Amino acid sequence: MRGAVRSLGSWLLGTLAILALAGCSISASSWSVSKSVRSSSHSSDSSSSSSPGAAERAYREDVSDYTRAFVKSGGSDFRGFRSDVARLAEEHGITDWEANAATYTAIGEGLKSAGVSGASLMAYKRNLAGGDPDKAEAIQRGYDAAR
Amino acid sequence: MTRRSLALATLLVSQAAGAASPRFVDYIYVEANEGGSSGGHAAIRFGDETYHFQHEPPGLLRLRRDDSQHFRCTYGALENRPMHVSRIGVSEAVYSRLRGAFAERYLVERETFEHREALRDDRALLEVLVARRRGDPVGSVPLRGAGFFLPDDGASPPSASALEVRRRIEEVYGRDAIPARIAEVSHELDRLVPALPEVSGPASLFTYSFSARYRDLLTALVALRAVAHALPLRPESRWPAAAGEPALDDAERRTLGAFADRLVEALPRLLHSDRPDWGFALLVGLARLATLRESQRVGRLVLLDAFPPASDVVPRSYVRQHRDALSHLLADARDEFTRARACLRAAGGIGEVDFTNLEDAGNRLLELQMALAQGRDLRVWSARLVPSRVAPAPDVIVPDVPTDTLVRALSRARAAERGFVRRLERDYRYDLVSRNCVSEIFRTVDAAGAEPGRHVDLGWSLDFIPFVSARAVNGAWNVAERTSVPSYRLARLEGMSRGGGFVRAWLRECNVVTSTIYRRNPDDSFFLLFTDDVVALRPVFGVVNLIAGLGAGALGLALLPVDGGHMAVAGLRGVVFSLPELGFVNLRKGSFDYVRRDECPVEELERH
Numbered sequence: 001m002r003g004a005v006r007s008l009g010s011w012l013l014g015t016l017a018i019l020a021l022a023g024c025s026i027s028a029s030s031w032s033v034s035k036s037v038r039s040s041s042h043s044s045d046s047s048s049s050s051s052p053g054a055a056e057r058a059y060r061e062d063v064s065d066y067t068r069a070f071v072k073s074g075g076s077d078f079r080g081f082r083s084d085v086a087r088l089a090e091e092h093g094i095t096d097w098e099a100n101a102a103t104y105t106a107i108g109e110g111l112k113s114a115g116v117s118g119a120s121l122m123a124y125k126r127n128l129a130g131g132d133p134d135k136a137e138a139i140q141r142g143y144d145a146a147r
Numbered sequence: 148m149t150r151r152s153l154a155l156a157t158l159l160v161s162q163a164a165g166a167a168s169p170r171f172v173d174y175i176y177v178e179a180n181e182g183g184s185s186g187g188h189a190a191i192r193f194g195d196e197t198y199h200f201q202h203e204p205p206g207l208l209r210l211r212r213d214d215s216q217h218f219r220c221t222y223g224a225l226e227n228r229p230m231h232v233s234r235i236g237v238s239e240a241v242y243s244r245l246r247g248a249f250a251e252r253y254l255v256e257r258e259t260f261e262h263r264e265a266l267r268d269d270r271a272l273l274e275v276l277v278a279r280r281r282g283d284p285v286g287s288v289p290l291r292g293a294g295f296f297l298p299d300d301g302a303s304p305p306s307a308s309a310l311e312v313r314r315r316i317e318e319v320y321g322r323d324a325i326p327a328r329i330a331e332v333s334h335e336l337d338r339l340v341p342a343l344p345e346v347s348g349p350a351s352l353f354t355y356s357f358s359a360r361y362r363d364l365l366t367a368l369v370a371l372r373a374v375a376h377a378l379p380l381r382p383e384s385r386w387p388a389a390a391g392e393p394a395l396d397d398a399e400r401r402t403l404g405a406f407a408d409r410l411v412e413a414l415p416r417l418l419h420s421d422r423p424d425w426g427f428a429l430l431v432g433l434a435r436l437a438t439l440r441e442s443q444r445v446g447r448l449v450l451l452d453a454f455p456p457a458s459d460v461v462p463r464s465y466v467r468q469h470r471d472a473l474s475h476l477l478a479d480a481r482d483e484f485t486r487a488r489a490c491l492r493a494a495g496g497i498g499e500v501d502f503t504n505l506e507d508a509g510n511r512l513l514e515l516q517m518a519l520a521q522g523r524d525l526r527v528w529s530a531r532l533v534p535s536r537v538a539p540a541p542d543v544i545v546p547d548v549p550t551d552t553l554v555r556a557l558s559r560a561r562a563a564e565r566g567f568v569r570r571l572e573r574d575y576r577y578d579l580v581s582r583n584c585v586s587e588i589f590r591t592v593d594a595a596g597a598e599p600g601r602h603v604d605l606g607w608s609l610d611f612i613p614f615v616s617a618r619a620v621n622g623a624w625n626v627a628e629r630t631s632v633p634s635y636r637l638a639r640l641e642g643m644s645r646g647g648g649f650v651r652a653w654l655r656e657c658n659v660v661t662s663t664i665y666r667r668n669p670d671d672s673f674f675l676l677f678t679d680d681v682v683a684l685r686p687v688f689g690v691v692n693l694i695a696g697l698g699a700g701a702l703g704l705a706l707l708p709v710d711g712g713h714m715a716v717a718g719l720r721g722v723v724f725s726l727p728e729l730g731f732v733n734l735r736k737g738s739f740d741y742v743r744r745d746e747c748p749v750e751e752l753e754r755h
Contacts, residue, residue: 054195055500065250073255075353082422083355083363084258090533093503095428096413098420100499113247130421147243 059092060106064142067110071124078127104128104135108142170242171627172599174233174588175199176617177222178634181672181724181735187613188228189585190218191592193246198253198591200584208577208587209260210253217529220747224635227736229679233620236627241597248595256575258352263571266344266564268358273341273557279545280553287539290362292430293369294536295451296378305377308407308436313374316415328418329371336364339546341556344563350570355423357556365540367426371418373433380437384536386513388447392484395446399491403448406497407439431534435502448488453510453532461525466518472741473525477515479744484508507532585616600624632748634736637680639664639746657681665737669713672720672735673699678728679736689728692735696721 066088070081085107089097097103111124121143129135173192190199197218201211213221222228237245275286316324341357372378395403414432417425438449466473487508490501497505510532518525545553576582589603589610601623605611610619621629633641636656643652656662658676665677675695676688696718703715724735 058195061250062254065247066254068247069251069254069258070353072251073353077351077354079360079423080353080355083359083424084353086422086424086428091531093500093507093531093533095431095533096499098422099413099416 055092056102059089059094060102060109062088062092063103063106064110064113064146067107068114071111071114071116081128098135101134101138104138105142105145108139108144109146110142111139112143112146170237170239172235172237172242172245174235174617174620174624176231176233176613178229178231178614178736179734180226180228180738181720188222189588189613189616191245191249191588192218192232193242193249196246196250198249198588200587202577202584205572206577207572207575208582208584209575210249210256210587212250212253216747219632220742220744223632223748224742224746225739227634227636227738229634229637230632231617232630232632233617233624233626234628234630235599235620235624237597237599237625241599244595244597245592245599248591248597252591252594255352259350259571262350262352262354263564263567265356265359266560266567268362269341269344269356270557270560270564272358272361273553273560275543276545277550277553277557279543280550286543288362288365288543289537290366290369290540291535291537292366292427292434293540294538295380295384295430295434295534296373297369297381297538297541299376299378299541303379306379306437307377308440309374309377309379309433311411311440312414312433312436313377315411316374316418319415320418324418325371325375329368329375332364332367332371333544336361336368336544337547339364340548341546341553341560343556343559346559346562346566350567360423361546363423363426365426365544366424366430369540370426370429370433373430380434381536384434384452384534385438385441386450386452386510388442388445388449392448395442395448395491399488400443400446402491402493402496403439404443406502407436407443409496410436410439427535434534434536435506448505448509450506450509450513451534452536453506453534454514454526454528455532455535456537458526458528461518461527463518463522463524466525467522469741470519473515473519475743476741477512477519480508480512480515484512503531503533506534580611583611585611585613589616598624600626634679635739635742635746635748636664636677636737638748640680653680659737666739668738668740669717670740671717671737672696672724673714673717674721674725674735674737677737678733682731685731685733686729689725692728693722693725696723696725 063085066084070084075081085097085103086095089095089100089103094100107128111121116124125136125139129139175190175192175197177188177190179187188199190197192198192215195215197213197215199211199213199218200208203209219230223230271286272288275288278285313325339357339361345351410432414429414436417429417432420428422428434451438451441449484505487501487505490497490505493501514526517523580586586605589605592598593602603610603616603619603623608619609615620626640652640656643656656664656677657680659665659667659674662677673696674692676691678685678688678692681688698718699721700715700718703710703712703718706714727734
């Protein structure tokens with residue numbers, strides 16, 4: 001009996017140690033006042049070390065990364081694309097994202113990094129600029145500037 | 148903030164790699180603490196962004212992206228866990244590919260989980276539409292932004308700012324523009340045919356769902372009617388003029404006025420926008436315009452209430468018991484607001500992002516002020532606040548399609564939702580060994596096709612364990628520098644000891660009774676002595692903690708009818724987390740539910 005208890009104890013300790021050493025953080029279920037009261041917006045915390053323009057850079061990166069993911073997944077629903085860009089923009093505090101030139105240059109950067117070229121680029125520009133030459137030009141500018 | 152940065156070594160790789168390494172990536176190993184964080188954690192940081200995989204209910208592993216300072220404050224200060232940072236030198240190209248791989252995975256994963264929400268929304272909407280078609284008026288369709296103007300009491304005078312926008316629309320597009328657009332949108336709603344989602348096979352991500360289309364059209368209809376009838380802003384959707392703050396001076400009023408004028412020019416364009424959610428943007432714009440004009444009129448800043456309905460709530464009991472902590476937060480919030488307000492004096496006016504920052508900071512300040520002044524619940528929201536007040540649609544329009552079509556679509560939507568949730572649970576499951584916070588970082592690095600050093604092979608090794616993984620990274624990747632950032636408590640303790648009197652400070656701070664740093668956190672197990680900064684004495688302290696846990700557990704049994712078992716559980720957890728201490732292993736470090744902003748760890752390695 002004593003042996004059984006001892007081996008159960010060892011097993012429990014061993015399991016605990018393995019779980020403790022190997023497991024990953026579980027997302028906290030309870031709130032923390034200071035974590036929640038303060039904004040954790042990506043690169044928007046003005047008290048952080050973010051350089052000036054970091055907020056706009058973060059927005060551009062998000063739109064560019066999203067565009068690349070959209071293209072690489074074979075996405076072709078441009079209303080879905082616009083709807084998602086609207087949501088991304090809102091997370092950066094922008095509701096009038098169509099009037100923000102950074103949106104379209106970032107789309108151009110995303111198209112370039114997704115490897116879009118030639119006729120496909122023209123098709124994306126036509127669909128995403130909605131016939132607006134300024135937007136099409138901003139997409140091209142972003143595309144040309146991207147490495 | 149006291150900081151202890153232990154530069155362990157500077158192990159720069161070859162000169163060639165150093166010369167071509169203008170960028171750095173940080174691999175971060177976070178030590179364990181009790182509870183949900185008992186396993187240690189790993190993350191990868193690219194400048195302001197930190198990516199990490201978190202284990203979430205119900206057994207899923209999700210990729211999270213946090214602002215780096217927020218991550219450090221959460222794990223290092225609130226969770227009180229030391230971090231070990233391995234700084235890896237990489238070329239610009241490798242940096243870009245690695246960051247791109249994590250960002251892309253994050254966005255695709257988010258899209259995947261949003262697809263689940265879309266399927267759920269499709270099903271819920273179709274249930275409402277089928278019921279309405281059968282004459283059963285159950286359910287409603289919530290619309291973001293509609294709550295600024297609905298429900299319409301029909302008795303309030305028309306809004307002057309909405310009249311401004313209406314006049315501008317009529318000037319630009321003609322007097323019939325609004326009725327014509329209402330007719331178009333209504334017609335489109337009537338003709339909407341529910342899509343039949345895929346039940347099996349790969350899901351089509353990046354698509355515009357039926358429910359999103361329906362809600363966007365209905366929101367557009369509400370927005371058009373708000374302009375057409377010049378609906379006034381609902382009084383409860385905005386804060387009273389910020390009476391506690393200084394009045395707006397002439398320059399600030401001019402800046403707000405100019406921004407409002409630009410809104411009047413910009414909003415009409417939304418009527419013919421390509422974006423499917425233009426109705427929401429129009430509603431937010433109209434609501435903001437109303438507050439801007441009111442601000443100009445009364446000479447004080449008037450803001451929309453931007454807290455979403457899903458905000459977390461800090462109960463009033465906590466607010467009353469922790470007035471000191473909330474007063475510090477209030478001071479932080481006032482500083483933030485003052486900084487955000489400074490934009491109103493900048494030459495060249497403000498843009499939407501400036502105004503959103505002001506709105507965000509103002510909302511957090513006002514919420515804290517109200518909660519403290521009135522002793523009421525405190526709403527909290529950690530993402531950026533953008534006003535989006537929800538209200539149910541006044542009319543649920545059932546598209547003009549046969550009932551059979553709706554019923555068939557509902558059946559498909561239910562099957563698709565069930566199938567997708569099953570697939571999600573399979574594809575994103577957490578596994579202690581093969582799919583955890585470490586394994587997925589290495590997999591994402593592999594997928595990027597740009598290794599920051601030698602390949603780390605997870606097969607048949609213990610590298611899946613967070614602290615072992617840090618060693619693997621240090622051995623295989625081009626680590627330029629290693630730094631340790633102490634936990635919040637240890638950093639404070641070191642600060643106290645710096646001027647001498649280490650023994651006195653340590654004796655005071657080594658236990659939860661006399662500690663001036665640690666305040667009892669209800670999330671922590673019951674314990675008496677900290678064991679994270681002692682090694683030789685750890686088993687002895689562990690015995691004390693074990694006995695304390697047993698005592699608390701026994702006391703908890705007696706208190707069961709009074710405290711609902713809280714003390715008993717804390718005691719039991721105290722026993723469990725004392726056991727490793729008997730074998731020289733420390734997990735429990737105590738945690739904090741509040742840390743002042745200026746006490747959050749700021750690492751020297753911020754600069755890139």
